Amino acid sequence: MKRWYLLYCKRGEQARAKMHLENQGLECYYPELEVEKILRGKRQSVKEPLFPSYVFVYFDYEQGPSFTTVRSTRGVTDFIRFGAHPKEVGSELIVELKSLERSQSECDTGELPQKGESIRVTGGQFAGIEAIFQESDGEARSIMLVNLINKQVPVSIDNKDLDI
Missing domain, CATH: 3.30.70.940 (NusG, N-terminal domain)
Structure with a gap:
């Protein structure tokens, strides 16, 4: 057998x-x-x-x-x-x-938003801030543009902290 x-x-x-x-x-x-x-x-x-x-x-x-x-x-x-x-x-x-x-x-990567889409950050140090999706940064993080002192700064944020 x-x-x-x-x-x-x-x-x-x-x-x-x-x-x-x-x-x-x-x-x-x-x-x-x-x-x-x-x-x-x-x-x-x-x-x-x-x-x-x-x-x-x-x-x-x-x-x-x-x-x-x-x-x-x-x-x-x-x-x-x-x-x-x-x-x-x-x-x-x-x-x-x-x-x-x-x-x-x-399974496809359709879960992530499109480039330029506005997303609310729900956790971490940027909680409560609206950010603009730029690109995926590996499997668990995304590059987001965050407004800091009237300037958009790219920041890597955990996907679990995003309201997708």
Whole structure:
């Protein structure tokens, strides 16, 4: 009977391990999230692993391949174990992770206002002030223009402190 197991991979070699495991006919799951990062001065969307250095693998060790064969796959360090035997991972966890990954990819950034839109700041040091939305500053903050002494000054404010 096929079961899910968790593999620990060499640092930065999860994709290689996944490729070699799939070449052996095994089903693999390597959850990734798309995050926005500033790389070389430019804002880019990058896929990053949800669990760095870990890959889920689905196979039946009785029908093959064996634990030893999987463990010796290029890029793999070892199974996650409790005692002498690799620990099984519940299939409910994999289903839940896959549904979360799908919902994250379907979700768009339509929650943030448009550039130039006026927003009330509800918390933090600028609570109660009207500010003008400029741009997103990563996942949790936004650049807002705040009127200070008759001059608009760009300020980074937590999104949770904004009345969106």
